[in-house]
Amino acid sequence: MEENKRKIDGAVRINKYLSQAGICSRRQADTYVEQGKVLIDGEVAVSGDKVMPGQEVTFCGKPVKIQENLIFLAFHKPRGIVCTSSKKEKDNIIDYLNYPQRIYPVGRLDKDSQGLILLTNDGEAANQIMKARNYHEKEYEVTVNKRITKEFLDGMRKPVPLDEIGAVTRKCKVTKEGPYQFRIILTQGLNRQIRRMCEYFGYRVTKLKRVRVMNIKLGDLKEGSYRELKGRELHQLREELDRESIR
Incomplete structure (x- = not known):
């Protein structure tokens, strides 16, 4: 196309x-x-x-050589799969997909988490998506080990110090979905960020699922399956990346 x-x-x-x-x-x-x-x-x-x-x-x-035919995949990563192209990792995402052309994951989703991860052969686009300064939204559904309180939600929305990695989180959007579930939208991708944020307030994540990256949604994509991005979905993604590349 x-x-x-x-x-x-x-x-x-x-x-x-x-x-x-x-x-x-x-x-x-x-x-x-x-x-x-x-x-x-x-x-x-x-x-x-x-x-x-x-x-x-x-x-x-x-x-x-620059690849002329661009590939963008949305993949529903299962728990236990590692977002690396390194063959040294036996559970690496590339071997799991076994895609016929060379691709690599855009960013990461930790081994214990599941949900949406993008893969591409377009290095420039991958770099644009991963740049923290671009404030790209990533949305997650999270389940924790004890009842969610108003204090917990208020705290998660504010900057949270993560001393073990020497960072402070940005303000983020958090909404309660159930007694033990909440939805969070981040604009940065610190290592195990949501898990560390929850631990700061005395909570432990029992399930973490990413459901959106920018305009790309996981939807009803089955766990372990992937689909090619195309049509309006791909067009919107590339438009946003093109705008950023000329800023």
């Missing part, structure tokens, strides 16, 4: 090229260029170089 084609007709800065190819972030690409690990048509690239159509790019001696 046309919406899943990447326009690669013009010149692309070398750091953006490596990012779109899924090698690394733009910032890391700049470092690799400075280290002399990137060549354009056999010549060592320098910061600011542009890649023209037809030119050959290599990274650490291996050819690098």
